[in-house]
Amino acid sequence: MNPDLERLIRLQRAETDLRRVEAELAEVPRHRAELEAALGSERARLEAARQELSGGQKARRQHEAELQDLEAKRSRLKGQLMEVKTNKEYTAMLHEIEAVERDIRAREDLILAEMERGESLAVEVKREEETFKQAEERHRAAVRAIEERARGLEEQVRRLTGERDAVASTVPGGVLDLFHRVARSRGGVAVAQVQDAMCLVCHVKLRLQLYADLKRNEEIVQCPACNRILYYEAPPPTVVAEP
Numbered sequence: 001m002n003p004d005l006e007r008l009i010r011l012q013r014a015e016t017d018l019r020r021v022e023a024e025l026a027e028v029p030r031h032r033a034e035l036e037a038a039l040g041s042e043r044a045r046l047e048a049a050r051q052e053l054s055g056g057q058k059a060r061r062q063h064e065a066e067l068q069d070l071e072a073k074r075s076r077l078k079g080q081l082m083e084v085k086t087n088k089e090y091t092a093m094l095h096e097i098e099a100v101e102r103d104i105r106a107r108e109d110l111i112l113a114e115m116e117r118g119e120s121l122a123v124e125v126k127r128e129e130e131t132f133k134q135a136e137e138r139h140r141a142a143v144r145a146i147e148e149r150a151r152g153l154e155e156q157v158r159r160l161t162g163e164r165d166a167v168a169s170t171v172p173g174g175v176l177d178l179f180h181r182v183a184r185s186r187g188g189v190a191v192a193q194v195q196d197a198m199c200l201v202c203h204v205k206l207r208l209q210l211y212a213d214l215k216r217n218e219e220i221v222q223c224p225a226c227n228r229i230l231y232y233e234a235p236p237p238t239v240v241a242e243p
């Protein structure tokens, strides 16, 4: 094989691997953001449960304060009952006391309802706290895994960059320029394999004479359709499975 062609094949492999690894590395921030968002929605659920509980407690304190006022009002009215002069006044005051007592019972019912609701909300908060704790643990483990993966990918980028640069330094300038020119216009892929008289990247059929020449891998030849530098590699031998 033409030694430059052989170097270009290796250069392309290093470039392709490098691009793949760089693309994976570029995904890391998005993965991290997804993890943060998932934990954030768990946190929001916990906060909502806590707010509902504290809202209920606030409502209960409000009812209790109102109950105290009503009880004070009832005592005051009962005190005044002794001082009324006429039957008519007396009856009116009794009615007023009854109305206050109805209000008191209603407040007591509300307080009881809030107490019951508060108990189940407290259970709910505990459950959400437990769920959040587990989510946090999973989150920490996932972040560690992602960071470890990112370090591995960064290491691969360094290694592949070194490999690529080492191969590139052995390619003559003109050939290297051709490689870069084609790579720039062809999505980073400047070298294409040929099999069965076909460019395996753009799938154009090659003239048989060109194919016959290519099979010797002696020249730097470009695909007539996509301009990529072509090389021939025999298909791997077909293994016939034992019945």
Ligand SMILES: [Zn+2]
Pocket (backbone or CB within 6 Å): 192, 199, 200, 201, 202, 203, 204, 223, 224, 225, 226, 227, 228
């Ligand atoms: Zn092609």
